[in-house]
Amino acid sequence: MGLFVPSTSTFFLRNANAPGGADVVFGFGPAGSGWTPLAGDFDGNGTDTVGLYSASNGFYFLRNTNAPGGADLTFGYGPAGVTPLVGDWDGM
Numbered sequence: 478m479g480l481f482v483p484s485t486s487t488f489f490l491r492n493a494n495a496p497g498g499a500d501v502v503f504g505f506g507p508a509g510s511g512w513t514p515l516a517g518d519f520d521g522n523g524t525d526t527v528g529l530y531s532a533s534n535g536f537y538f539l540r541n542t543n544a545p546g547g548a549d550l551t552f553g554y555g556p557a558g559v560t561p562l563v564g565d566w567d568g569m
Contacts, residue, residue: 478490478491478494479491479514479516479527480499480526480527481514483508483509483510483511483512484508484509485504485508486504486506486507486508486509486510486529486533487492487502487503487504487568488501488502488503488504488505488511488514488527488543489501489502490502490543501543501544503543503544503545504545504553505527505529505540505545506529506538506548508527510531511532511533512529512531512532512538513529513530513531513532513561514527514528514529515527515528515529515530515537515539515561515563516528517539517563517565518542518565519540519541519549519550520541520549521569522541525553526539526540526541526542527539527540527543528540528548528563529548530561532557532558532559533557533558534553534557535553535554535555535557535558535559536551536552536553537550537551537552537553537554537558538550538551539551
């Protein structure tokens with residue numbers, strides 16, 4: 478499970494589907510930006526990490542580790558203002 482606080486751009490991630498505190502807490506992205514949080518295995522290593530989507534310009538900002546830092550991958554896809562979806566579309 479995970480939580481995202483938009484006002485501070487902070488992720489709170491839990492490694493078990495059970496009550497308790499976050500196992501990992503870190504900031505990623507600009508605070509108060511209104512960007513949409515994402516989760517997925519963006520580099521194909523078998524571990525889900527976080528990302529952000531900017532609806533104003535259709536850009537994605539993806540991390541390959543659940544830790545603070547800059548985006549490991551940034552790209553635009555589709556028109557601005559759409560709803561992003563994350564999935565393993567090719568099963569690899």
